[in-house]
Amino acid sequence: MLFRSWQEPVERPWPDVVAVPDHVGVAHLVVTRHALVRQVLADPEAFRPDNALDAMTPIPVGALRILARHGFRLPATLANNGGPSHPEIRGIVAGALHPHRVAAQRPWLTTVVRERVGRLGAALDAGAPVDLYADLAADLPLLVLARLVDLPEAPAEVVKEFTRAALELFWAPVDLPRQRVLAEVVGRFHAVLREFAEIGGGLVAELRAAGHPPDAVIGALFFLLVAGQETTSQFLTLLLHRLTGTPEVLAGVRAGTVQVEDVVEEGLRLEPPIVTWRRVAARDTELAGTPVPAGTSLVLWLARAGRDPAVVAAPEAFLPGQRGSRRHLAFGAGAHRCVGAQLSRLEAAVVVAETAPLLADVTVLRAPWYPDNLSFRMPDALVVARR
Numbered sequence: 421m422l423f424r425s426w427q428e429p430v431e432r433p434w435p436d437v438v439a440v441p442d443h444v445g446v447a448h449l450v451v452t453r454h455a456l457v458r459q460v461l462a463d464p465e466a467f468r469p470d471n472a473l474d475a476m477t478p479i480p481v482g483a484l485r486i487l488a489r490h491g492f493r494l495p496a497t498l499a500n501n502g503g504p505s506h507p508e509i510r511g512i513v514a515g516a517l518h519p520h521r522v523a524a525q526r527p528w529l530t531t532v533v534r535e536r537v538g539r540l541g542a543a544l545d546a547g548a549p550v551d552l553y554a555d556l557a558a559d560l561p562l563l564v565l566a567r568l569v570d571l572p573e574a575p576a577e578v579v580k581e582f583t584r585a586a587l588e589l590f591w592a593p594v595d596l597p598r599q600r601v602l603a604e605v606v607g608r609f610h611a612v613l614r615e616f617a618e619i620g621g622g623l624v625a626e627l628r629a630a631g632h633p634p635d636a637v638i639g640a641l642f643f644l645l646v647a648g649q650e651t652t653s654q655f656l657t658l659l660l661h662r663l664t665g666t667p668e669v670l671a672g673v674r675a676g677t678v679q680v681e682d683v684v685e686e687g688l689r690l691e692p693p694i695v696t697w698r699r700v701a702a703r704d705t706e707l708a709g710t711p712v713p714a715g716t717s718l719v720l721w722l723a724r725a726g727r728d729p730a731v732v733a734a735p736e737a738f739l740p741g742q743r744g745s746r747r748h749l750a751f752g753a754g755a756h757r758c759v760g761a762q763l764s765r766l767e768a769a770v771v772v773a774e775t776a777p778l779l780a781d782v783t784v785l786r787a788p789w790y791p792d793n794l795s796f797r798m799p800d801a802l803v804v805a806r807r
C-alpha cells in the first residue's frame with residue numbers, strides 16, 4: 421500500500437494512525453486524518469522533517485560508491501532541515517519566488533502555453549494523437565523556474581532525467597542494479613550543480629554571500645530543481661487527465677461559471693502530485709492515543725487528508741468550489757510549507773484556462789502509468805486524440 425497509496429479506495433476504512441511495514445521491513449506510522457496530519461506538520465518540536473529525503477530503499481555500498489565518486493552529499497538544507505539554518509535558507513529561496521515575481525510571469529507563460537496549445541490543436545485537427553505530458557506539461561515548469569532562479573545551462577531532458585532518477589532513488593522500492601543506474605544519473609548531475617553552486621549568480625550567489633557552505637548551496641539547488649518543477653509537471657498532467665473525464669467542469673470553465681482557481685484547488689485536493697510526506701518523531705510522544713517512540717518514521721497521507729469527510733462535503737467528487745475544497749494539505753503546512761505554492765497555482769491556472777477548449781472534445785488513448793513510489797505520482801504520458 422505504501423508505494424501505491426493513491427489506489428486505495430476512499431471508502432476503505434483506515435485507522436487514524438496505523439503502523440505499516442515497508443518492503444525492507446521498516447515500520448512507518450501512517451497518519452490518515454486531516455486534523456492529525458496538520459497536527460504533526462504544525463509541531464516541529466515533536467515531529468522533525470529530518471527524514472524527508474531519506475532513501476526508502478537503503479542505498480548499498482556499491483551505489484554509495486558511485487555517488488561518492490561524483491562528490492554527492494545531501495546535507496539538511498530545506499525540506500529536511502529542522503536546524504537553525506533553515507529559516508534563512510528558506511527566506512532566500514522565498515525571495516526568489518516572491519508573489520510579485522511569480523505574478524509577473526503570467527503574460528509570458530500565457531503566450532508559451534497558448535502557442536503550445538495551438539500546435540496541439542492543429543495536430544489533433546489533423547487526426548494525430550498528442551501527449552499532453554510530453555508536449556505540454558513536462559518541461560513547462562522548468563522553463564518558468566529558470567526565469568525566476570539562475571540554473572545551470574543544461575538541456576531540459578537532462579534535468580528531467582536527473583530529477584526523475586532522484587525521485588526514484590530516494591522514494592521508490594528499487595533493486596541493486598537499478599540503484600547503481602540511478603546513482604550514476606543523480607551523481608553526474610549533482611557534479612554539474614556543484615560547479616554551478618561555486619560560480620552561479622542569483623539565488624546561489626545570495627546563499628553563498630549569506631555564508632552558507634558549498635554543500636548547503638548545492639543541497640538547496642538540488643531540492644529546488646526537484647521540487648520546483650517535477651511536482652508541478654506531474655500535477656499539470658494529473659489535472660489535465662482529471663479534466664478529460666469531467667466535461668461539465670470544462671464546460672463551466674469555458675462558460676465562465678466555474679472559476680479556474682477553484683479548479684486548481686480542487687485538483688490539488690483530489691490529485692495531489694505528492695501523496696505522502698514524512699516526518700520523524702524527535703522524542704517519545706503520542707498521536708491520537710497511539711504511542712510514538714522517538715525515531716519513528718511518520719508517513720503523512722496528504723492525499724487522504726484531502727479526502728477526509730471531516731473537511732470536505734463530497735470527498736470523491738471533483739466539484740470546484742465545494743465546501744472544504746481549499747483545505748487540502750497538498751503543500752504541507754507549518755514551517756516547511758511549500759514556498760512554490762503560488763508559482764504552481766499560477767502555472768496550473770494558466771494551463772487550465774488555455775487548454776479547456778482543447779480538452780472539451782478529446783478522448784484519452786493512453787492514460788498515465790504510475791510507478792511505485794512512496795510520495796510522488798510521476799505520470800509517464802497522457803495521450804489524447806479528437807473524439
Ligand code: HEM
Nearest residue numbers: 498499647648651652655751752753756757758759760764
Ligand atoms: C503542485 C506543485 C507542488 C506541490 C504539490 C508541492 C508540495 C510540497 C510539499 C508537500 C512540501 C513539504 C511541505 C512540508 O514539509 O510541510 C513542499 C516543500 C517545498 N516546496 Fe513544493 N510543491 C509544489 C511545487 C513547488 C514549486 C513550484 C517550488 C519552487 C519553485 C517548490 C518548492 C518547495 C520548497 C523549496 C520546499 C521546502 C520548503 C521548506 O522546507 O521550507 N514546490 N512542497
